[in-house]
Amino acid sequence: MGLTAYAVCKNYGETRALYDVDLAVNKGEFFTLLGPSGCGKTTLLRIIAGLEMADNGRIVINGRDFTKIPANRRPVNTVFQSYAMFPHLTVLENVCFGLISRSIPKAQAIEKARATLDLVRLTGFEDRKPDQLSGGQRQRVALARALANEPEILLLDEPMSALDAKLRVQVQVELRQIQQRLEKTFIMVTHDQQEALTVSDRMAVMGVGQVAQYGSVREVYDRPRNRFVADFLQTQNFLDAERVGQREISTNLGRWTLGDDIPWEKGCITVRPEKLQIASDASACDFRARVNTVIYRGCYQQFILDNGLLMETETVLPVAQGDELMVHVPKDAVIVLHEDEFQRMDLRKVI
Amino acid sequence: MKRCSIGSSIGSIAIFIFLYLPMLSVAIFSFNASKMGLKWGGFSTEWYGRLVQNETILNAAWNTLVLAVCSTFISTIIGTMLAIGMFRFPWSRRAMGKLNLLLHLPVVTPDIIFAVALVIAFSVIRYLTGLFELGMASMIVGHVTFQISFVALAVKGRLELIGHDVEEAACDLYAGYWRVLTKVLLPMLMPGIVAGAMLAFTLSLDDFVISFFTAGPKSGTLPLFIYASVKRGITPEIHALSTIIMVATICTVALMQKLTPDAKH
Numbered sequence: 243m244g245l246t247a248y249a250v251c252k253n254y255g256e257t258r259a260l261y262d263v264d265l266a267v268n269k270g271e272f273f274t275l276l277g278p279s280g281c282g283k284t285t286l287l288r289i290i291a292g293l294e295m296a297d298n299g300r301i302v303i304n305g306r307d308f309t310k311i312p313a314n315r316r317p318v319n320t321v322f323q324s325y326a327m328f329p330h331l332t333v334l335e336n337v338c339f340g341l342i343s344r345s346i347p348k349a350q351a352i353e354k355a356r357a358t359l360d361l362v363r364l365t366g367f368e369d370r371k372p373d374q375l376s377g378g379q380r381q382r383v384a385l386a387r388a389l390a391n392e393p394e395i396l397l398l399d400e401p402m403s404a405l406d407a408k409l410r411v412q413v414q415v416e417l418r419q420i421q422q423r424l425e426k427t428f429i430m431v432t433h434d435q436q437e438a439l440t441v442s443d444r445m446a447v448m449g450v451g452q453v454a455q456y457g458s459v460r461e462v463y464d465r466p467r468n469r470f471v472a473d474f475l476q477t478q479n480f481l482d483a484e485r486v487g488q489r490e491i492s493t494n495l496g497r498w499t500l501g502d503d504i505p506w507e508k509g510c511i512t513v514r515p516e517k518l519q520i521a522s523d524a525s526a527c528d529f530r531a532r533v534n535t536v537i538y539r540g541c542y543q544q545f546i547l548d549n550g551l552l553m554e555t556e557t558v559l560p561v562a563q564g565d566e567l568m569v570h571v572p573k574d575a576v577i578v579l580h581e582d583e584f585q586r587m588d589l590r591k592v593i
Numbered sequence: 594m595k596r597c598s599i600g601s602s603i604g605s606i607a608i609f610i611f612l613y614l615p616m617l618s619v620a621i622f623s624f625n626a627s628k629m630g631l632k633w634g635g636f637s638t639e640w641y642g643r644l645v646q647n648e649t650i651l652n653a654a655w656n657t658l659v660l661a662v663c664s665t666f667i668s669t670i671i672g673t674m675l676a677i678g679m680f681r682f683p684w685s686r687r688a689m690g691k692l693n694l695l696l697h698l699p700v701v702t703p704d705i706i707f708a709v710a711l712v713i714a715f716s717v718i719r720y721l722t723g724l725f726e727l728g729m730a731s732m733i734v735g736h737v738t739f740q741i742s743f744v745a746l747a748v749k750g751r752l753e754l755i756g757h758d759v760e761e762a763a764c765d766l767y768a769g770y771w772r773v774l775t776k777v778l779l780p781m782l783m784p785g786i787v788a789g790a791m792l793a794f795t796l797s798l799d800d801f802v803i804s805f806f807t808a809g810p811k812s813g814t815l816p817l818f819i820y821a822s823v824k825r826g827i828t829p830e831i832h833a834l835s836t837i838i839m840v841a842t843i844c845t846v847a848l849m850q851k852l853t854p855d856a857k858h
């Protein structure tokens with residue numbers, strides 16, 4: 243077991259930052275806390291790091307209770323959003339810092355630091371000062387500085403927010419490769435769903451101070467549980483629906499058969515734009531709609547339909563504004579949203 | 594972008610002349626061979642020579658230096674501790690506001706009020722304990738009291754600049770409080786500490802009011818000596834002495850700028 247957090251609460255004065263959050267992260271997995279700004283994800287990370295103390299709840303790392311133990315005695319290390327380099331120390335001294343704090347002999351510390359710098363491909367930069375490095379290099383020093391200590395859990399607080407878009411994609415892949423090579427537990431905080439999907443095994447989507455949904459990235463992306471998660475993961479198309487059969491709903495666009503059971507009488511469903519298909523013949527047509535706007539996106543094409551739905555096709559089709567389309571809604575494309583806002587993690591299951 | 598016009602550069606030069614002309618004239622007259630009046634009697638370093646032979650002046654210079662060094666040393670340590678304590682302890686917003694006010698108060702309080710308050714405080718302490726005769730010790734205490742705020746404010750500026758991140762990173766990297774302080778916080782604060790110390794040093798060097806009130810019979814400083822001798826008439830020796838003090842101050846300021854190159858960040 244990597245990390246278990248039980249019922250963590252945190253208030254700042256009147257503001258509730260975290261409300262009874264349970265979290266379980268398996269050993270060796272890349273776990274992401276995904277959520278909009280102000281949802282408490284960074285607070286949760288800081289509580290795991292020990293930089294902040296929870297008002298209530300427990301933090302257990304690899305079976306040992308660390309709730310009351312301060313940051314400098316926890317087997318975790320953090321890559322800070324700002325990187326928090328020590329500007330008066332060289333790259334090598336920065337990376338050695340944690341090792342020397344733990345009284346590891348200097349020669350051994352330097353050897354370890356060099357090896358870690360090699361891992362992040364920064365050999366040759368040992369004697370530079372942080373202000374002589376580019377943003378991407380600084381980020382890798384921050385990563386090396388944390389990894390050199392061989393933490394039981396590596397925490398990453400929006401590690402790529404200061405990088406430009408192109409570099410970010412490259413670093414995401416590198417980070418994933420490093421994590422898989424080291425087989426260490428990584429917990430990352432981000433607000434970027436693409437980033438979360440790229441690097442993580444599992445993720446938790448956080449609402450205001452609570453976990454709205456957790457699961458493997460596939461599960462969460464394909465089956466967002468409620469309106470909040472679906473909205474955050476940009477499923478785009480929301481429809482009110484009424485249950486008419488065990489697996490049949492009625493919407494204002496017609497009756498659709500679904501692949502899932504429906505837990506409510508009246509509720510909300512969502513369909514990702516790329517799951518909607520153009521029907522090959524009238525028998526497969528679930529609804530008809532006129533195209534209001536055609537948006538060319540290069541490798542795909544988007545249509546805004548007159549009923550408000552958004553549709554995406556991979557191939558660029560000869561469709562023009564005003565054309566009527568027959569749209570097919572595949573069974574498994576419809577996501578039934580639960581009404582509850584938050585999902586509690588079943589800690590026993592993960593353990 | 595349009596460069597500054599000739600007019601504005603002439604204007605700024607004029608302002609500098611206005612600022613420095615009095616000091617320049619003092620420096621010029623310190624090399625004047627004639628003893629009296631404004632008449633130029635030729636170049637001479639005689640007054641500087643006399644200066645170094647004058648026991649009273651040398652004694653006053655020594656007192657000034659001892660006072661400045663001791664008070665700066667003490668106030669730098671206390672001021673730095675105060676700044677760290679004030680801006681790293683999670684005070685409530687209200688407490689913080691009050692502490693801030695208390696910190697700024699000595700900076701804006703007129704020296705004369707500060708000095709009188711010190712005299713009263715010292716006499717109360719003397720009455721109660723029999724200690725604290727006016728002299729070098731009371732002057733050092735007096736100087737430290739007004740220097741602390743300047744040091745603390747300089748360090749505070751630096752603390753706000755470096756933020757909490759690096760300290761948290763050090764904690765996260767297993768550093769205990771002492772290691773955070775000595776290996777991260779103090780090295781990063783050093784430009785602010787040096788700036789504060791230099792400021793405190795120059796303030797002490799040319800302080801008159803507080804020294805005047807807290808000095809004992811044997812602990813006169815250069816500013817006190819100058820004041821006393823001016824009453825007997827301005828002599829070229831005073832010009833020479835003033836010039837030396839001016840040069841010393843300029844050197845300290847230049848040194849300060851050199852030691853804190855990253856103050857521009």
